[in-house]
Amino acid sequence: MKRLFRPHDRVPLREMKADWNSCLNNKVGFKGFAVPKEAQGKVAKFSFHGQPAELKHGSVVIAAITSCTNTSNPSVMLGAGLVKPWIKTSLAPGSGVVTKYLLQSGLQEYLNKQGFHIVGYGCTTCIGNSGDLDESVASAISENDIIAAAVLSGNRNFEGRVHALTRANYLASPPLVVAYALAGTVDIDFDKEPIGTGKDGKSVYFNDIWPSTEEVAEAVQSSVLPNMFKSTYEAITKGNPMWNQLSVPSSTMYSWDPISTYIHEPPYFKNMTMEPPGAHGVKDAYCLLNFGDSITTDHISPAGSIQKDSPAAKFLLDRGVERKDFNSYGSRRGNDEVMARGTFANIRLVNKLLNGEVGPKTIHVPTGEKLYVFDAAMRYKDAGHDTIVLAGAEYGSGSSRDWAAKGPMLLGVKAVIAKSFERIHRSNLVGMGIIPLCFKSGEDADTLGLTGHERYTIDLPRKIDEIRPGQDVTVTTDNGKSFTCTVRFDTEVELAYFNNGGILPYVIRNLIRQ
Structure with missing residues (x-):
């Protein structure tokens, strides 16, 4: 077991x-x-x-x-x-x-x-x-x-x-x-x-x-x-009548259907220029979520059924989708608008900002309101505020789900400060332009007296050639606290991803240059 x-x-x-x-x-x-x-x-x-x-x-x-x-x-x-x-x-x-x-x-x-x-x-x-x-x-x-x-x-x-x-x-x-x-x-x-x-x-x-x-x-x-194996696998390429009758467009470019709730044009390349945006720090960011240990990618990533009162459910209902047709997040993983709303939507999420209450909500610090995580994130984003996540040990353990990094990026999360990261998830965060930082040994949010109600500034150099893998940086809060973290860009390639705003624009720019 x-x-x-x-x-x-x-x-x-x-x-x-x-x-x-x-x-x-x-x-x-x-x-x-x-x-x-x-x-x-x-x-x-x-x-x-x-x-x-x-x-x-x-x-x-x-x-x-x-x-x-x-x-x-x-x-x-x-x-x-x-x-x-x-x-x-x-x-x-x-x-x-x-x-x-x-x-x-x-x-x-x-x-x-x-x-x-x-x-x-x-x-x-x-x-x-x-x-x-x-x-x-x-x-x-x-x-x-x-x-x-x-x-x-x-x-x-x-x-x-x-x-x-x-x-x-x-x-x-x-x-x-x-x-x-x-x-x-x-x-x-x-x-x-x-x-x-x-x-x-x-x-x-x-x-x-x-x-x-x-x-x-x-x-x-x-x-x-x-x-049994021979007869079953011989038929794989034959499909079935429903599949074979699908109409296939002849164009080389995908034709996005603006009303589809299953597939939506993602925003990863919108407003992209050939010149990389460069490194960025984090200034006066609010804490979106404050976690303890063992937060898995399935706590973070949209997974399972879409709950009836969730932001994703409201999004679908507003577009005429009946509850019986909600399906699962896995079925709608091609629609970033659904998946962003399902990020941190796990019903068993334990967020210290909620003082023991379990569920997919958080506190919008400026107003003190309890909101769904997505709704709080959009409040911050619309107001032009950066956000960060505080976490304990083994942040991102479990399956290496790409949406566990893509989702937080779409919510506007700029950095995750944790005691430790699961290896692949840390790399995925870097790939989506999110800064992973580790507390120093023996320290965490609790020992430093951080509640998540502070605002955080991460003093990261703005020029990529001034950043080196594994260097220390200073994090300060608006209430006078200051502590040192290790930046978990572990390789020069990861610094290149960060300079480009993530691995996706990095790849596109390289392909265009070729």
Whole structure:
């Protein structure tokens, strides 16, 4: 099992129950839900299609065998068809070959009976495309503040991404997904507690239903056949009738549709000149967000479903898009106007400016108003103010999402000051013209007494040849504080990107000169 965010957060199965209970006790944030001791045994009773039902902290409400890595492995896919779930389930292989060998083995019939119907081929639950929960389940979670869980076999389980109502999201192999669906909770020790009761009235344990290696190997040998791969991949270039009937313009330039809410001409090259703009400092910038440790690219980047009250939802509604057609941020990643509104829109964002409140909002410092991050950023931008982000350690960990850097740039963020950066995300920030700075060892926003209500000036030389990789600069605030940071331009090439306003204009200028 893997709990949130990072490979090294793997939880051994035998430690799962203890780890889950520690998460309930930990303070709100990374692996923490801060549920009071007296509320940890809460039971939310409700009616599910006329039948009595109940949810507790740790109840599994989504179990998904999803595409990507695990569904490409025949042994784990064929081992998943042995148990029966009762919660919302789905099966989305990454390839049509999987369907063929599940049918050949006879297991698909039983997966269907268990609720694991094939819903498509491609990204689903791990990017927030699991769909809505049953209204009664959703209400029971929301009204009782239940920490509900999702167990999926995808690659990603970042907060707020799988589903807005599943605050605990675990990665597991396909057989384990089904096992947890049968157990109905992550608060279980499979070695000691039964996952159900058999027809004979006896308790059924995990070991009773787990397939042996020999059984799985025999199924693979008899069901995963070479011709399945050959016939499936031979048809890739043939497309389908809908795809083949698309009209393809003959022009060499793309014709932008100004009313499209899916694809929009991006602003990266607007008003670009052949002469690079040069280096820039930051003067009297407001703090847009003040973070602690372990802010991932999925906290930053637009991901998952578009929430009904969000700035992105308002944008779509204003353009005549009905809520049922919102789709996901991933589907609309070609529209910068949607994606900018989805930047820092993660529902599990912990921003110190909100004094413990969790969600995609921040404080507009000049007025003290609580606004969605996008709305606050536009207030600053329209008034001509720079903004920065304060952060703790491992800022930008997780998948190397380009929108985690493009989004903040579009919001007007000029610099990020953090204890440390994830390697690729730091590079991506530089590529979008955002200055990454690191606090000195032993220092951070808290030790320096920074609240995020100050205005920040970064004394960076204005001539690019006066800046060297890894040099120190002074940061001052309007209330008299001063501290030293290290500029994380790590190479001469990154300085060239910064001089050009980012990697995109850098590349275009070089292509034109050729």
